[in-house]
Amino acid sequence: MSLSSFMDEIRKIPPVTRFLGASTLAVSLPVMLQLVSPYSVLFVKRFVVENFQLWRMYTSFFYAGSGITFLFEFIMLSRNSLSLETGHYPGRSADYAWQLLIAAFAIIGLNIPLKSFLHFRPLLMSILYLTSCLTPTAMVSIMGLINIPNKYFPYALLGMDLVTGGTGAAASSLTGLIAGHAWWYLVHSDESGRPGRAYATAPAWLWRIVGDGPEVAGAARGGRVVGAATAAAREATQRTTGYNWGTGNRLGDS
Template sequence: MPVGVEAWVAQIPPITRWWLGISILTSLAVQCQVVTPLQLYFSAKNFLNGQFWRAGTTFFYFGPISLDFVFHLFFFMRYSRMLEESSFPNRKADYFWLLLLSSFMLLALSPLFNLPFLSSSLAFVPIYLWSRRHPSTPISLFGLITITAPYLPVALVAFSWILNGTWKAAAGDLMGCAVGHVGWFLRDVWTREMLGGTSVFSDAPVRLKRLFGDI
């Protein structure tokens, strides 16, 4: 591997780096027919029958290597990295806790929308949260138009819809935006305006912080 690539990977914050690495390896494993998508998707029936790994693998498979795969992986990596660097520096446990709580919410909602894979949904959580925390930041989309950050999730959902030609592809992204909105409300609005402090929804448990070496 070229030294430049190693240096670039090393600069990515740890939670985003692991998420990106596992996602790429999962898609490569499917591409090489080591596993099949049928072994990775989440369903409540299979989960209750003891196939517990599906509750994790559903968040790491972004589909076959394609333009849509590159699109979701690029934007997830970009904004997850920016969020982890700006809002969670040296707070690996808190960022992991945000993603873990969001994952539980997505798993609970997935039967309502019949979504077997939740990777793109979870990827929209950091995108949405970053956009709400940087409301005045201008964003250039593909060098064609410039928007402010709060409109970024909507623009990406619309592009995903156009790219796939079906509302179901956008449904997963919209569900991620909804969960991201809940995460933003609990962390930024509720703690500031209603409770005046942190809660279990905004701060990782002490044991998790010790596990990640944050304390």
């Protein structure tokens, strides 16, 4: 594959998902290759406030560890973000970026009392939680051993964090679930009357930066109300929700 063909394939990825994936690679790979000290990407409130090292607010969201953990979490982030951006934010990538930005600031605020240094996992958990609420019946395979409805998937990961990382890791992941629940409740939940919808539309400057992103039939542009995704988009969303921890099973397969 030529470089131009490769770049064409990259451009097909919706803008917000492309930004998340590129940022994760840009922050994680130099640390894994020992080109950058991991301490330079951590969120340390004192350094941010007193020394104005504002980049730490960005890098702390995109260091995904190393080895097999990095691979799993990178795939989960990419696939779930892609399913959201194409299936639930068609033609509204700027709105998705705006709501994700608000969720990120909420995660920082919730993690300051916990003195957490990294925010990648909470960000991932917030995206997973929103996806699980929007596609609750999709089946997800965990480590190829058990299939569960997608609505339980974030809680399963939270339990795994508790077992593998202890209460500190679980508490940090829980902040992502809280942010994700607020995101769903305020913007997407019909039961709530969607009280956050008035603040969910991206400002004009962000639309100019991000653009509309991928569209489906019936989707409006420019921040106006967008209709539901097509049946094909919904089906694609359910097929790509979550991450298959097994070896060869496709999500949605029993």
